[in-house]
Amino acid sequence: MPITLSKTDYILYRECPKNVWYKIHKPDIYFESELSEFEKSIIETGNDVELVARKLFPNGILIEGRDEKAQAATQDYLVKKQEVLFQPLFVKDNYLAAVDILKYDPATQGYSIYEVKSTNSIDDKVHYHDLTFQVNLLKKCGVKIDKAYLIHLNAEYVRHGELNLEELFKIVDVSHEVDNLINGIEVEAATALKYLSQEAEPKGSCCCIYKGRSSHCSTFKHSNLDVPEYGIHDIARIGNSKAKLKELVDGNIFHLDKIPEHIKLSEIQQGQVDAYVSDRVLVDKEKIADDLKTLVFPLYFLDYETFPSAIPRFDGYSPFNQIPFQYSVQVLESQKGEPKNYDFLYAGADDPSEPFAESLQKHIGETGSVIVWHKSFECGRNIEIAARVPSAKAFMDSVNARVYDLEDIFKKQYHVHKDFRGSSSIKKILPVLVPELSYKELAIHEGGAAAETWNKITNGSFNEKEKEEAIANLKTYCGLDTYAMFAIWRALHNLL
Ligand code: SF4
Numbered sequence: 001m002p003i004t005l006s007k008t009d010y011i012l013y014r015e016c017p018k019n020v021w022y023k024i025h026k027p028d029i030y031f032e033s034e035l036s037e038f039e040k041s042i043i044e045t046g047n048d049v050e051l052v053a054r055k056l057f058p059n060g061i062l063i064e065g066r067d068e069k070a071q072a073a074t075q076d077y078l079v080k081k082q083e084v085l086f087q088p089l090f091v092k093d094n095y096l097a098a099v100d101i102l103k104y105d106p107a108t109q110g111y112s113i114y115e116v117k118s119t120n121s122i123d124d125k126v127h128y129h130d131l132t133f134q135v136n137l138l139k140k141c142g143v144k145i146d147k148a149y150l151i152h153l154n155a156e157y158v159r160h161g162e163l164n165l166e167e168l169f170k171i172v173d174v175s176h177e178v179d180n181l182i183n184g185i186e187v188e189a190a191t192a193l194k195y196l197s198q199e200a201e202p203k204g205s206c207c208c209i210y211k212g213r214s215s216h217c218s219t220f221k222h223s224n225l226d227v228p229e230y231g232i233h234d235i236a237r238i239g240n241s242k243a244k245l246k247e248l249v250d251g252n253i254f255h256l257d258k259i260p261e262h263i264k265l266s267e268i269q270q271g272q273v274d275a276y277v278s279d280r281v282l283v284d285k286e287k288i289a290d291d292l293k294t295l296v297f298p299l300y301f302l303d304y305e306t307f308p309s310a311i312p313r314f315d316g317y318s319p320f321n322q323i324p325f326q327y328s329v330q331v332l333e334s335q336k337g338e339p340k341n342y343d344f345l346y347a348g349a350d351d352p353s354e355p356f357a358e359s360l361q362k363h364i365g366e367t368g369s370v371i372v373w374h375k376s377f378e379c380g381r382n383i384e385i386a387a388r389v390p391s392a393k394a395f396m397d398s399v400n401a402r403v404y405d406l407e408d409i410f411k412k413q414y415h416v417h418k419d420f421r422g423s424s425s426i427k428k429i430l431p432v433l434v435p436e437l438s439y440k441e442l443a444i445h446e447g448g449a450a451a452e453t454w455n456k457i458t459n460g461s462f463n464e465k466e467k468e469e470a471i472a473n474l475k476t477y478c479g480l481d482t483y484a485m486f487a488i489w490r491a492l493h494n495l496l
Helices: 007-015 017-025 037-056 068-079 127-140 175-197 242-250 267-278 285-293 353-363 375-388 390-401 407-411 426-433 447-458 464-495
Strands: 084-086 089-092 095-098 101-105 110-117 145-153 169-173 299-308 322-332 340-345 370-372 403-405
Touching: 007 017, 007 095, 007 127, 007 175, 017 175, 037 110, 037 145, 037 169, 037 447, 068 089, 089 127, 095 127, 110 127, 127 145, 127 175, 145 175, 285 407, 285 464, 299 375, 299 447, 299 464, 322 353, 322 375, 322 447, 322 464, 340 353, 340 464, 353 375, 353 390, 370 375, 370 464, 375 390, 375 403, 390 403, 426 464, 447 464
Parallel strands: 110 145, 299 370, 370 403
Antiparallel strands: 084 101, 089 095, 101 110, 145 169, 299 322, 322 340
């Protein structure tokens, strides 16, 4: 029984046929792991950007739904020659697509088709195919297409006052690229339809067997039964060492303790494997002590939470610039003391940059080391805040000049534990070094969820009670991030 191939599934098929087969035939496996907050926010961002892009086309009619009613409504409006349609639905020959924007030109009696992308540039491996699938289907449906356009955000745009939609978006004529692809896509879509319509599960392990763990989708373990939960795919950056990974996989070697000596791993990779195989914790006390000795009291353990808004909300922002809405800092005056926590969370409707910088200046003094985890993030935000709030520039520069990145101890492999699994993320280090502290019980336990919570606080999604709860949850989460840094710093000291 042939399935109906949607545009979305066709694009997914181009990334990985087997994965889409699971989505269609074994949704329980495909949807086994919930979407991460990051994945959810990509979907929501896409929806938000499309809503704003529609304003470029006044008087458009929205077709809602993906059912026969939506199909019939689309046909009605085509007959009436409605000038602009949003989400018209087309189904033919087992293909289905809803078009972002379709615009009728009475002069040519044809249509221009627009696909909106919530990105700052065109991804030519995906976006052209996406649009060509639609053009191909619309032609099958007897719709005359004059031009095909991609609409994406303009990274150069900086907001000043009201949003300038003409500058915020770039509308790129890609008719030529679509023409070049259309014959190939007709063939590829037919192959996809046949592959995805087969009832029997496609056989064999999947091609991600030659990629590191971070590239694997949630169905990997179902197709690759020989691969252990922790093995060669978990070696740090093994995905970049393609030849080594291939040699191991082709030799049927999946366990860390079976890696032959002639396979030369990098120092970092070898450290991880040694820690696992010998079941020993590797600690270079001298190097850790040398690093920690450079720190100057008071110590400020600092962490920011930000929201990357695709549509710039405030003056001075470009698409996807990070809005710094929260920080937590633990201030430790002396080696033996306990830190004091200060925090800031802006729940107002305007730009938090100025109050953020003002508050930070109250809590971070002129001397002392500022300890962060993954310094490029906080330092990058400090540079942006300084650009938006010139009066805070000297202070922000001084913070950046005093930053020490605690993650470096683990990145440089001064401390290696098998349970870090080759990662230097604080979420992996904390449970090993300070098992009594945990993110697990928190309502918010990762940065993506924090950003989305703040978005809901400020866009009116919450009532007063929910808002209060959300603010408390955000403070607990960010406070744990900084306390975790302090606790890891102390645990390292206790090792020396
Ligand atoms: S693990 Fe990779 S190759 Fe396998 S189904 Fe998932 S995406 Fe496809």
